Amino acid sequence: MTTRSPPPFLVSALSNYPSTASDSDVDSSRTRPFVTLTFAQSIDAKIAGENSTQLILSGKESMLMTHWMRTMHDAILIGIGTALNDDPQLNTRYLPPRSPAQPRYHLPRPVILDTDLRLPTTCKLLKNYQNGTGRRPWLICFGHGLQFDIVEWERRYDALEKAGAKIITLQVYTPQSKLPLEKILQALHTAGIRSVMIEGGARVIGSFFKQTPPVVDNIVVTVAPIFVGEKGISYGLPLQQASGFKHMHSELVGNDTVVTLTATN
Numbered sequence: 686m687t688t689r690s691p692p693p694f695l696v697s698a699l700s701n702y703p704s705t706a707s708d709s710d711v712d713s714s715r716t717r718p719f720v721t722l723t724f725a726q727s728i729d730a731k732i733a734g735e736n737s738t739q740l741i742l743s744g745k746e747s748m749l750m751t752h753w754m755r756t757m758h759d760a761i762l763i764g765i766g767t768a769l770n771d772d773p774q775l776n777t778r779y780l781p782p783r784s785p786a787q788p789r790y791h792l793p794r795p796v797i798l799d800t801d802l803r804l805p806t807t808c809k810l811l812k813n814y815q816n817g818t819g820r821r822p823w824l825i826c827f828g829h830g831l832q833f834d835i836v837e838w839e840r841r842y843d844a845l846e847k848a849g850a851k852i853i854t855l856q857v858y859t860p861q862s863k864l865p866l867e868k869i870l871q872a873l874h875t876a877g878i879r880s881v882m883i884e885g886g887a888r889v890i891g892s893f894f895k896q897t898p899p900v901v902d903n904i905v906v907t908v909a910p911i912f913v914g915e916k917g918i919s920y921g922l923p924l925q926q927a928s929g930f931k932h933m934h935s936e937l938v939g940n941d942t943v944v945t946l947t948a949t950n
């Protein structure tokens with residue numbers, strides 16, 4: 686795989702997505718962004734260690750591939766579990782440096798599903814935004830703030846806004862345990878997001894897989910040649926949804942195998 690440009694199999698897999706630089710070729714009949722579900726897993730299909738601890742599964746070559754993929758999406762979405770556990774940066778720092786004369790790499794908008802506004806104001810995503818090296822993170826939460834003490838919810842809201850986060854509140858008035866994906870995707874589309882890559886973690890991946898009607902357009906899985914064991918964390922995948930994808934390409938990237946699949950519906 687070349688390090689100077691995105692791998693051709695990735696360009697081919699995402700070829701029907703609108704350019705991240707312009708939305709002139711956007712299909713106006715769509716009401717949600719294109720969705721790429723992407724994650725790294727072990728041979729025994731684990732994506733995290735015991736008690737959801739972070740595992741470094743991808744080798745440096747497939748990590749580079751993931752950073753190229755980030756340049757090809759308007760936004761990158763994770764759950765609060767991953768934000769709290771890994772404190773990720775969700776940027777393109779592994780890509781080869783560019784000279785001042787070259788255009789900068791497109792940085793995807795970080796989006797975090799954070800029902801109760803638990804993101805720490807000291808996290809790397811907010812620090813990077815404050816020092817000008819990252820895009821402003823968007824947090825998605827329920828609109829009513831009645832999950833627990835309203836005073837505490839407002840304190841968290843104000844502190845996160847002050848630290849730079851943009852908070853998108855979904856106007857969902859029936860209590861639900863999870864933020865509804867359909868409404869999240871609609872809200873992102875309304876905010877101008879035309880493509881989003883879902884990078885984890887286990888519960889968010891499981892939710893996207895289980896969503897009906899299906900919302901995932903493409904899957905890019907990195908399979909690392911290691912076993913994690915039964916205490917590792919996997920994602921739930923109902924067989925009905927699993928049969929809604931067809932294999933597009935498999936490629937050896939370093940020691941990992943990257944597999945792309947596309948939705949058949």
Ligand SMILES: NC(=O)c1ccc[n+]([C@@H]2O[C@H](COP(=O)([O-])OP(=O)(O)OC[C@H]3O[C@@H](n4cnc5c(N)ncnc54)[C@H](OP(=O)(O)O)[C@@H]3O)[C@@H](O)[C@H]2O)c1
Pocket residue numbers: 723724725726731732733734737738739740742763764765766767768770771798799800801803862863864865866884885886887888889890892
């Ligand atoms: N191998 C990989 O590619 C990869 C990638 C990313 C992360 N990870 C790993 O995954 C682990 C974290 O996974 P996780 O399952 O604990 O957390 P997660 O999936 O990152 O976040 C789950 C949380 O997101 C919130 N949420 C809101 N709406 C949701 C919805 N519709 N569906 C699912 N979640 C929703 C919920 O928080 P509330 O309870 O506050 O509502 C939920 O508990 C970490 O170990 C991380 O290292 C692995």
